[in-house]
Amino acid sequence: xxxxxxxxxxxxxxxxxxxxxxxxxxxxxxxxxxxxxxxxxxxxxxxxxxxxxxxxxxxxxxxxxxxxxxxxxxxxxxxxxxxxxxxxxxxxxxxxxxxxxxxxxxxxxxxxxxxxxxxxxxxxxxxxxxxxxxxxxxxxxxxxxxxxxxxxxxxxxxxxxxxxxxxxxxxxxxxxxxxxxxxxxxxxxxxxxxxxxxxxxxxxxxxxxxxx
Amino acid sequence: xxxxxxxxxxxxxxxxxxxxxxxxxxxxxxxxxxxxxxxxxxxxxxxxxxxxxxxxxxxxxxxxxxxxxxxxxxxxxxxxxxxxxxxxxxxxxxxxxxxxxxxxxxxxxxxxxxxxxxxxxxxxxxxxxxxxxxxxxxxxxxxxxxxxxxxxxxxxxxxxxxxxxxxxxxxxxxxxxxxxxxxxxxxxxxxxxxxxxxxxxxxxxxxxxxxx
DNA sequence: GTCTATAAACGGATAGAC
DNA sequence: GTCTATCCGTTTATAGAC
Numbered sequence: 001x002x003x004x005x006x007x008x009x010x011x012x013x014x015x016x017x018x019x020x021x022x023x024x025x026x027x028x029x030x031x032x033x034x035x036x037x038x039x040x041x042x043x044x045x046x047x048x049x050x051x052x053x054x055x056x057x058x059x060x061x062x063x064x065x066x067x068x069x070x071x072x073x074x075x076x077x078x079x080x081x082x083x084x085x086x087x088x089x090x091x092x093x094x095x096x097x098x099x100x101x102x103x104x105x106x107x108x109x110x111x112x113x114x115x116x117x118x119x120x121x122x123x124x125x126x127x128x129x130x131x132x133x134x135x136x137x138x139x140x141x142x143x144x145x146x147x148x149x150x151x152x153x154x155x156x157x158x159x160x161x162x163x164x165x166x167x168x169x170x171x172x173x174x175x176x177x178x179x180x181x182x183x184x185x186x187x188x189x190x191x192x193x194x195x196x197x198x199x200x201x202x203x204x205x206x207x208x209x210x211x212x
Numbered sequence: 213x214x215x216x217x218x219x220x221x222x223x224x225x226x227x228x229x230x231x232x233x234x235x236x237x238x239x240x241x242x243x244x245x246x247x248x249x250x251x252x253x254x255x256x257x258x259x260x261x262x263x264x265x266x267x268x269x270x271x272x273x274x275x276x277x278x279x280x281x282x283x284x285x286x287x288x289x290x291x292x293x294x295x296x297x298x299x300x301x302x303x304x305x306x307x308x309x310x311x312x313x314x315x316x317x318x319x320x321x322x323x324x325x326x327x328x329x330x331x332x333x334x335x336x337x338x339x340x341x342x343x344x345x346x347x348x349x350x351x352x353x354x355x356x357x358x359x360x361x362x363x364x365x366x367x368x369x370x371x372x373x374x375x376x377x378x379x380x381x382x383x384x385x386x387x388x389x390x391x392x393x394x395x396x397x398x399x400x401x402x403x404x405x406x407x408x409x410x411x412x413x414x415x416x417x418x419x420x421x422x423x424x
Numbered sequence: 425g426t427c428t429a430t431a432a433a434c435g436g437a438t439a440g441a442c
Numbered sequence: 443g444t445c446t447a448t449c450c451g452t453t454t455a456t457a458g459a460c
Contacts, residue, residue, distance in 0.1 A: 033245035169385025200408035
């Protein structure tokens, strides 16, 4: 669908990929409801009718993009984290990689593949349920790591769900501000935020050394 | 505009207040672009034309609501925090009160006075600038407390801006999930999150006792 | 203040030619 | 694959009667 051009920049290839690429940008920039099919067509450089040759309707455009964002999340975060048995190391990798993922694909106006995972009212109930199920699976994946740490006595006295929501809120919100100024590198920012997140939840002795 | 009915529930009084009240709920629920003036009128129980007797246009409805939300934030967070000289105590009050504010006014579908402080593409540039300026002022207020703490050697090695964004992301995101289940009280949730936020940024010795 | 009626613009989506 | 033209529903907003 989209291809990395070496330095983390996403490059659209075929026409259909161009459509999805610009749709993602516009949905984030203006919101799903405000960005029109004409806007997308204009950004691609074709007419609205031509766009409908590739896309059945606007809702499926959003649905496919959300699934694509979740695919990336699973590849870049869940898959590598699943191989780590130590829950502290696993949680660290989750936070760091999710942050890098959010920041890496940032455009000038937001992150197309993260921010609109929560477009309100964009999807009809049928589609919405499928996306919600995938989001819940990810939430549980993060929460399980925190539960393991709590059961080992390695966390402060926090409810695992509250801790997970706090963590994910911090991460997702990053898509709204990171990448605006280049004073710090993305890696630096992700490291600092990983430290903030881990220290908030884990007891000092358990926080890995680079974030201690 | 709106009045508290003792237990934190907002009650609309006059007709114009009813309009703003239901508009706020609908904007959060469906998004600004999707919620129509007819929806609002129907919720109030009058016709769309009658609504326009009180409101000049849809955009100013959103603009006024955003300003109202910022007014509340200043009353409930900035004003009381400004009287506290100790920066650790001040930051603690900021986080706790902002969280209570976000959680208290939660409806079934979201927080009318917080979540849409960041409606994308809702406002035209002219109005948007005024809102952005007020948001920036609040951001700086939080950031200054963290800078004071860093200069006193009381924080971990974090950039004050990154720390502020992390903090606010966590808080704002709370509006999307808090209030769904009642396993924990709002005060309990706010306390736990305050702890997570403060521990992430402040050195253990400086974190106030209830959150240590 | 609230209504019915309607104007004017824009949205998603399709038909059919090339 | 892409275009022009168009259908049809919905939206914001207004006019004017009561």
